[in-house]
Amino acid sequence: MILLLQSAPLLLLLGLLVTGRAGPLVAVLAALAAALPAALVSLPAGAGLLPFLAEEALRGAFLALQPIGVVLGGLLFHAAVERRDGAAARAAATPRAIFTATLLMGVFMESVTGFAVGAVFALAALRGMGIRGAPAAALALLALCLIPWGGLGPGTALGAVLVGVPAQEIAALTALPNAAWLLALGPVCWRLSAAAGVPVPGGERLAQMAMLAVMATILVAGHWVLPFEVLGILASGVPLLLALWRADPPRDAAGWARAGRALVPYAVLTVALLGARAVPAPPSWQPYAALPAFPVTHVAIVLLVVSAALLALSDAPRRRAAGALHRAARPALVLLLYVLLARWMAGSGATGALAQAAAAALGEAAPFAVPPLGLVGGLVTGSNVGSNAALMPVQKALGLAAGLPPLLAPSVHNFAGAAGAGMSVGVTALVCGLLADGTRPAQVWRLLLPSMAVVLVIGWAAMVLLR
Numbered sequence: 001m002i003l004l005l006q007s008a009p010l011l012l013l014l015g016l017l018v019t020g021r022a023g024p025l026v027a028v029l030a031a032l033a034a035a036l037p038a039a040l041v042s043l044p045a046g047a048g049l050l051p052f053l054a055e056e057a058l059r060g061a062f063l064a065l066q067p068i069g070v071v072l073g074g075l076l077f078h079a080a081v082e083r084r085d086g087a088a089a090r091a092a093a094t095p096r097a098i099f100t101a102t103l104l105m106g107v108f109m110e111s112v113t114g115f116a117v118g119a120v121f122a123l124a125a126l127r128g129m130g131i132r133g134a135p136a137a138a139l140a141l142l143a144l145c146l147i148p149w150g151g152l153g154p155g156t157a158l159g160a161v162l163v164g165v166p167a168q169e170i171a172a173l174t175a176l177p178n179a180a181w182l183l184a185l186g187p188v189c190w191r192l193s194a195a196a197g198v199p200v201p202g203g204e205r206l207a208q209m210a211m212l213a214v215m216a217t218i219l220v221a222g223h224w225v226l227p228f229e230v231l232g233i234l235a236s237g238v239p240l241l242l243a244l245w246r247a248d249p250p251r252d253a254a255g256w257a258r259a260g261r262a263l264v265p266y267a268v269l270t271v272a273l274l275g276a277r278a279v280p281a282p283p284s285w286q287p288y289a290a291l292p293a294f295p296v297t298h299v300a301i302v303l304l305v306v307s308a309a310l311l312a313l314s315d316a317p318r319r320r321a322a323g324a325l326h327r328a329a330r331p332a333l334v335l336l337l338y339v340l341l342a343r344w345m346a347g348s349g350a351t352g353a354l355a356q357a358a359a360a361a362l363g364e365a366a367p368f369a370v371p372p373l374g375l376v377g378g379l380v381t382g383s384n385v386g387s388n389a390a391l392m393p394v395q396k397a398l399g400l401a402a403g404l405p406p407l408l409a410p411s412v413h414n415f416a417g418a419a420g421a422g423m424s425v426g427v428t429a430l431v432c433g434l435l436a437d438g439t440r441p442a443q444v445w446r447l448l449l450p451s452m453a454v455v456l457v458i459g460w461a462a463m464v465l466l467r
Contacts (some may be wrong), residue, residue, distance in 0.1 A: 006350040009034040039348035064339040073303025074117040079324040080310035093129035095200040101125035104240040106143025111232030114151020118143035134443035135196035144422030149232030155384025171228035173411035179216035331433035338426035371459025374413040378420025387417030
């Protein structure tokens with residue numbers, strides 16, 4: 001009975017979304033109502049329900065403030081750099097442009113910023129090509145395939161601290177299944193492109209697989225010589241530059257000038273973000289010692305400052321800013337509610353209890369529960385930080401009890417949880433909210449089922465081959 005109550009919020013949430021009976025906002029409100037009895041039966045003896053709910057609501061608001069700020073900053077940045085002249089109002093929807101927008105530019109932006117900004121940028125580019133609906137949302141979510149390194153890897157670093165192992169070693173082992181998944185995303189991208197009405201010919205498929213192979217090689221080999229935090233930027237940035245050159249090489253001085261002007265905002269943002277990361281011990285707001293601080297150099301603040309400066313230099317800055325703020329309102333509310341749900345479930349102990357019950361029921365097959373538990377953890381929490389905070393210690397204990405190497409279970413969880421976070425309830429709801437065309441998460445997930453299945457297969461293979 002207790003397990004049924006603990007699982008009810010997640011079952012209700014997923015049931016409403018998958019069947020399409022409710023949108024993201026209604027579904028999360030229903031799940032929040034079901035989370036009240038789940039929290040009540042999960043709390044330690046003597047803990048009051050109302051004080052817990054209030055405290056976790058404040059913690060959730062603090063945590064949500066950071067990704068909401070990043071989403072807002074990303075939309076403002078896009079509004080500042082978006083070209084409004086009629087000649088550039090819509091880019092051509094070609095296989096090469098779709099691949100570059102999602103698995104190159106989107107991945108690069110996610111590696112620099114984190115917090116699903118890569119999907120926001122990819123979606124904006126896809127909308128500019130005239131691509132809408134579930135295919136656009138699913139393609140945009142492909143940009144979140146390197147989440148363990150997104151935003152310079154705070155989730156991976158937190159998980160390493162929680163289980164007491166070096167972050168560099170966890171990231172290096174995580175790179176192996178993640179590189180395999182990256183290669184598998186080529187066919188996934190082609191299928192989604194076809195669903196969007198843009199089939200990918202054979203020659204372009206070979207070129208895209210070559211790009212993905214370069215990304216996978218840099219990701220795996222780079223951990224031998226470079227800090228893990230920069231590997232996402234490097235793995236996506238090198239092929240991105242090659243793709244941009246291949247798409248439109250400057251042929252004269254005017255071409256070089258246009259290319260330079262187009263790259264300046266992105267270069268300024270990248271330098272500002274990396275420079276902010278290099279500031280030692282910046283002033284921070286940290287009302288809760290157990291939660292990540294909100295430093296003045298946080299990606300959200302840097303994004304907002306850079307975006308404000310670019311908007312000020314643009315034409316019609318007020319109209320651009322107003323449009324971005326209007327688009328951000330509903331996704332911000334939905335994101336806040338999903339973070340609140342994750343806090344109530346994880347903070348009460350309901351999430352951990354469900355994971356332990358599943359592992360106990362599997363017995364000797366418990367190690368094979370690591371990938372699905374990680375995937376579900378990411379799908380529910382919506383972030384690598386949340387997934388690792390909630391389940392990585394449990395996953396490590398599962399691995400050690402089964403006689404696995406100490407790094408294996410945490411690393412596979414880091415991969416699967418991050419993959420799930422990129423297709424999570426909250427992030428998918430955010431992307432659907434930005435589309436604002438009636439697209440439901442269930443439609444998007446149906447298109448992404450092959451990607452989810454590949455995550456599980458690769459995770460299980462890693463548990464066998466790397467033990």
